[in-house]
Amino acid sequence: MRIGIGLPTSTPGATGHGLLDWARRADEGPFSSLGVVDRMVYDSYDPLVALAAAAGVTTRLTLCTMIAISPIRRTAVLAKQAASVDAISGGRLVLGVSIGARRDDYEAAGAQYAGRGAQLSRQLAELRDIWDDEQVGPRPSSSGGPVLLVGGGSGASFQRAARHADGYVHGGGPPRAFASAADKARAAWVEAGRPGEPTLWGQSYFSLTGGGAGDAYMRDYYAFTGGFVERIAAGLLTTPEAIREQIRGYADAGCEELVLLPATSDPAELDALADVVA
Amino acid sequence: MKITVVGAGPSGLYFALLMKRNDPSHEITVLERNPPDATYGWGVVFSEDTLAELRDADYPTYLAFDEALVRWSAIDVRYRDRTLRSFGHGFSAIARPKLLSILQERARDLGVDLRFGVEVADVNELDGDLIVGADGVRSVVRAASEKQFATTWEGLGSRYVWYGTDLVFDVFTFIFRQTKYGLFQVHGYPIDGQRSTFIVETTEQTWRNAGLDRMTEQESLAFCADLFADHLGEHRLLSNASVWRTFDTIRNRSWSTGKTVIMGDAAHTAHFSIGSGTKLAIEDAVALAKAFAAHPENLPAAFAEYELERQGAVERFQEAATDSARYFEQVSRYLDFEPEQFEFNLLTRSGRITYADLELRDPAVVNRIDRLVGAAPQRIVTQPSGMTPLQIGDLTVPNRVVLAPVLADSSDEGTPGADVRAALVEAAEAGAGLVMAGPVAVSAHGRITSGSPGLWTAAHAGEWQAVVAAVRAAGSAAALRLTHSGRRGSTRPRTRGVDRPLGRGGWTTLAPSAIPYAPWMPAPAAAEEQHFRDVAEDFAATASFAAQSGAAALVIDCSDGYLLASFLSPLSNQRMDGYGGSLENRLRYPLEILDAVRGAWPADRPVGVRLVADDRHRGGLTPDDAVEIARRMAAAGAAFFDVAAGLTVGTDAGAGDYRRLYQVQLADRIRNEAGVPVIAGGRITTLDEINTVVAAGRADLCVLDPRRYR
Numbered sequence: 004m005r006i007g008i009g010l011p012t013s014t015p016g017a018t019g020h021g022l023l024d025w026a027r028r029a030d031e032g033p034f035s036s037l038g039v040v041d042r043m044v045y046d047s048y049d050p051l052v053a054l055a056a057a058a059g060v061t062t063r064l065t066l067c068t069m070i071a072i073s074p075i076r077r078t079a080v081l082a083k084q085a086a087s088v089d090a091i092s093g094g095r096l097v098l099g100v101s102i103g104a105r106r107d108d109y110e111a112a113g114a115q116y117a118g119r120g121a122q123l124s125r126q127l128a129e130l131r132d133i134w135d136d137e138q139v140g141p142r143p144s145s146s147g148g149p150v151l152l153v154g155g156g157s158g159a160s161f162q163r164a165a166r167h168a169d170g171y172v173h174g175g176g177p178p179r180a181f182a183s184a185a186d187k188a189r190a191a192w193v194e195a196g197r198p199g200e201p202t203l204w205g206q207s208y209f210s211l212t213g214g215g216a217g218d219a220y221m222r223d224y225y226a227f228t229g230g231f232v233e234r235i236a237a238g239l240l241t242t243p244e245a246i247r248e249q250i251r252g253y254a255d256a257g258c259e260e261l262v263l264l265p266a267t268s269d270p271a272e273l274d275a276l277a278d279v280v281a
Numbered sequence: 282m283k284i285t286v287v288g289a290g291p292s293g294l295y296f297a298l299l300m301k302r303n304d305p306s307h308e309i310t311v312l313e314r315n316p317p318d319a320t321y322g323w324g325v326v327f328s329e330d331t332l333a334e335l336r337d338a339d340y341p342t343y344l345a346f347d348e349a350l351v352r353w354s355a356i357d358v359r360y361r362d363r364t365l366r367s368f369g370h371g372f373s374a375i376a377r378p379k380l381l382s383i384l385q386e387r388a389r390d391l392g393v394d395l396r397f398g399v400e401v402a403d404v405n406e407l408d409g410d411l412i413v414g415a416d417g418v419r420s421v422v423r424a425a426s427e428k429q430f431a432t433t434w435e436g437l438g439s440r441y442v443w444y445g446t447d448l449v450f451d452v453f454t455f456i457f458r459q460t461k462y463g464l465f466q467v468h469g470y471p472i473d474g475q476r477s478t479f480i481v482e483t484t485e486q487t488w489r490n491a492g493l494d495r496m497t498e499q500e501s502l503a504f505c506a507d508l509f510a511d512h513l514g515e516h517r518l519l520s521n522a523s524v525w526r527t528f529d530t531i532r533n534r535s536w537s538t539g540k541t542v543i544m545g546d547a548a549h550t551a552h553f554s555i556g557s558g559t560k561l562a563i564e565d566a567v568a569l570a571k572a573f574a575a576h577p578e579n580l581p582a583a584f585a586e587y588e589l590e591r592q593g594a595v596e597r598f599q600e601a602a603t604d605s606a607r608y609f610e611q612v613s614r615y616l617d618f619e620p621e622q623f624e625f626n627l628l629t630r631s632g633r634i635t636y637a638d639l640e641l642r643d644p645a646v647v648n649r650i651d652r653l654v655g656a657a658p659q660r661i662v663t664q665p666s667g668m669t670p671l672q673i674g675d676l677t678v679p680n681r682v683v684l685a686p687v688l689a690d691s692s693d694e695g696t697p698g699a700d701v702r703a704a705l706v707e708a709a710e711a712g713a714g715l716v717m718a719g720p721v722a723v724s725a726h727g728r729i730t731s732g733s734p735g736l737w738t739a740a741h742a743g744e745w746q747a748v749v750a751a752v753r754a755a756g757s758a759a760a761l762r763l764t765h766s767g768r769r770g771s772t773r774p775r776t777r778g779v780d781r782p783l784g785r786g787g788w789t790t791l792a793p794s795a796i797p798y799a800p801w802m803p804a805p806a807a808a809e810e811q812h813f814r815d816v817a818e819d820f821a822a823t824a825s826f827a828a829q830s831g832a833a834a835l836v837i838d839c840s841d842g843y844l845l846a847s848f849l850s851p852l853s854n855q856r857m858d859g860y861g862g863s864l865e866n867r868l869r870y871p872l873e874i875l876d877a878v879r880g881a882w883p884a885d886r887p888v889g890v891r892l893v894a895d896d897r898h899r900g901g902l903t904p905d906d907a908v909e910i911a912r913r914m915a916a917a918g919a920a921f922f923d924v925a926a927g928l929t930v931g932t933d934a935g936a937g938d939y940r941r942l943y944q945v946q947l948a949d950r951i952r953n954e955a956g957v958p959v960i961a962g963g964r965i966t967t968l969d970e971i972n973t974v975v976a977a978g979r980a981d982l983c984v985l986d987p988r989r990y991r
Contacts, residue, residue, distance in 0.1 A: 120933050121932055121933050124932065124933050125800055125801060127778070128778070128780070128781065128799065128801040129801060131777060131778060131781060132781075132801070147776075147777040151777075157936070158936035158937055158938045158939055159933045159934075159936040161936065161939050162927075162933070162935075162936035162937070163933065165779075166778060166779050166780065166931075167778045167779075168778065169777065179593075186939075186941075186964065186966075187938075187939035187940070187964075188939075189964075189986070189988065190937075190939040190943070190963065190964040190986070191936070191937070191939050193687065193964075193986055194927065194928070194937065194939075194963070195779055195928070196687055196720075196729075196775065196779060196841065197687060197775055197778075197779065198687045198688065198689045198690070198775060198776065199687075199776070200988075229429070229535070231535070233581045233582065233584060233585030233588075234585045234588055234589055236585070237582070237585045237586065237589060
């Protein structure tokens with residue numbers, strides 16, 4: 004299993020300079036990928052813009068959206084942006100997409116909330132077509148475009164990943180939750196008649212140096228989940244032991260890439276994590 | 282903390298006494314609407330695991346329980362005129378009033394304030410730092426915040442009545458009694474030295490047929506006593522305000538809000554047939570008390586830990602209990618089973634106990650089913666059920682494992698590529714009884730993708746002959762799945778996704794009606810007379826080539842939204858002629874194809890059908906339809922059915938839930954309602970699962986996903 008690290012695009016105190024510095028150091032560190040999350044109505048950076056900036060200061064990291072809320076974006080514009088990040092980075096983009104979890108993100112973007120699942124499926128089919136279209140550049144660096152992952156926990160999400168994507172990206176939780184979702188993703192894959200196996204990615208939040216700041220961020224970012232916020236916050240990994248245990252559990256469950264997302268913008272988080280995973 | 286517990290049932294009392302014991306400075310009040318000696322129900326069942334947990338949680342109450350418990354390790358199944366007994370199950374039961382009096386006494390001794398006969402009028406008026414809703418199925422605490430908890434109710438179909446009897450069963454006993462009204466069953470177990478619980482259950486239909494819907498409590502009691510008179514002997518049935526009920530499975534997305542938390546039946550119910558309601562309730566109490574020990578005074582943290590600890594475990598129990606309840610709703614479907622298979626199916630109904638588990642509990646149970654499935658009644662040295670041969674007509678499949686590798690889209694103009702052959706030979710060498718090869722296109726326009734393998738020329742036949750010979754040499758039977766892609770044709774190889782139109786180099790697809798499979802796909806041509814003839818000829822020609830290739834069986838593909846499935850489904854077939862409309866009309870063309878294939882295929886080799894048995898889509902084909910379709914196809918010469926579901930349309934609706942064995946219930950239904958051999962698929966990943974499914978009579982063959990073993 005490969006280990007990635009998140010780019011702190013939604014944590015308090017994330018500055019443009021800080022993000023670039025973080026990306027540079029991640030590229031020099033023991034990480035395989037750099038992941039970004041997505042939220043419209045929040046003090047956060049746009050995921051694809053952030054990855055484009057990161058592309059300019061990195062040379063080897065895979066750049067991944069975990070996930071981008073795809074239905075709030077116009078398909079052709081999203082396709083072009085993704086192809087651009089892919090081209091700028093020399094083919095390093097992995098595009099994870101999902102329907103997200105919040106109605107207000109849709110309202111703020113002027114996108115329709117009802118029917119978002121069907122819209123996502125249609126977008127997945129269309130993204131590939133646009134990437135193949137000779138009129139709309141830039142040409143993605145591999146045929147069929149960047150690696151596409153789908154997130155979400157419903158049967159429809161697993162089916163969508165199996166029909167239209169290259170794999171599944173899990174939304175976080177203990178290894179057991181990942182393993183259960185991974186088994187479902189594989190079952191849907193077989194049912195859909197896809198050769199080979201789905202690519203499986205996981206994610207977890209961590210904070211090794213932030214003190215209470217990481218917990219505070221989790222509670223704020225996930226406040227919209229109501230009663231679930233406590234449980235999500237309880238999943239924050241705050242010790243090297245907890246991180247190692249999570250890594251072991253995810254590896255055993257067949258995860259290919261686990262992206263550890265920082266819950267603060269403190270650059271020391273990156274160094275501390277590098278020490279754990281090195 | 283000042284704690285108010287609403288409800289003096291097992292979870293409320295147990296939580297109260299644990300909290301008080303852990304920290305005597307807590308002020309704990311338990312409010313109960315009923316008097317202290319009021320009882321509902323007769324007895325409750327615990328497993329060995331639950332007892333161990335109780336021993337760890339509070340030793341004094343465990344000791345008191347221990348004296349009052351009735352223990353047994355066997356389950357009797359009384360079916361037809363036989364009683365089958367299996368051992369090693371390890372259960373115990375206690376009379377509910379006794380359980381409550383033990384808990385009341387311990388709670389009082391510790392200084393919990395128990396108040397009986399107190400009706401909670403307004404939950405918001407309750408005083409305390411912590412409010413615990415342990416007030417059962419009709420919880421007023423839950424009702425006051427139903428929106429925050431996101432409560433759902435799911436009604437289950439059967440009727441049941443909870444009696445007692447002065448007959449003391451010696452072990453847990455299931456009794457099945459067929460009547461002119463339908464089937465009744467009893468769940469019975471001893472609760473102390475004098476009495477047993479005696480639950481009578483039947484379907485809504487049978488309940489009405491017998492007139493029980495119009496009977497008084499006394500009349501119902503007399504009816505049941507009479508029905509089971511030969512089992513009761515001189516003993517009586519006892520009523521405790523026992524009336525017929527239906528069971529609701531209650532779920533709550535959240536179990537806490539503000540300073541309020543719910544537990545036990547207030548938070549979740551699980552059908553009584555796996556006997557876990559009280560067990561789950563008490564485990565909730567233990568978990569919540571433990572969470573407060575870890576996070577004293579910190580409600581949000583304790584609630585989070587409690588929910589994390591309990592919700593997953595409870596969900597799994599609820600799923601198993603629902604599967605068990607559904608088994609009892611459908612059990613009359615199995616009345617043709619031999620007693621040994623009936624018993625095995627019953628013991629494995631909830632999915633929590635498998636063939637391997639039973640082998641450990643009681644090897645004799647497993648041996649008797651293996652002998653039956655292996656048709657070797659005199660043998661003691663047997664093969665596991667899933668490894669026994671299966672006879673379909675003249676074909677012997679050496680074991681019950683099907684491997685159906687997804688084939689790469691590497692074929693050139695239908696000629697199977699080297700990797701197709703390699704995948705199939707690998708499946709045979711892995712030991713599959715049956716290797717299912719396909720989809721194999723019956724014509725160039727019947728291909729799914731530009732790289733789909735096919736069989737419509739003599740050259741193709743030569744290639745398949747080599748594949749089939751290699752599969753046979755490895756000891757497996759080879760079946761070819763013959764497919765016309767219909768409106769899912771003319772797509773690109775599936776390496777990056779399915780249903781991506783070919784564009785250049787594509788062809789016009791064919792369907793009963795000119796409705797595209799998905800919004801981004803071109804509309805197919807609606808089939809006309811010439812198409813009907815051509816496609817039937819293609820199927821027949823392919824069947825002839827397949828016969829030459831030496832394949833042991835053919836499977837006609839009526840699944841996955843391909844041409845013949847699209848005729849069966851009202852979602853894709855909106856024709857106004859003799860091929861559309863009624864089920865009979867939608868079946869017409871698939872039956873014509875079956876006929877054409879049978880005509881071109883040796884009579885001594887079986888033809889099966891891969892059948893979409895559920896569109897999983899509103900307005901689509903239902904399992905009821907599929908049972909009827911299977912019956913008619915079987916009458917027309919289909920020898921077995923490979924049961925599939927979904928994929929009828931290209932949009933989101935129609936996804937499965939993809940949980941373990943998610944397709945087996947459907948296969949079970951087709952097999953045992955239409956009376957046909959079936960292949961089950963859908964996330965079957967271990968040989969133990971296959972042994973279980975075959976031994977239980979839910980399917981005859983299983984498609985294994987072998988990834989775990991690679």
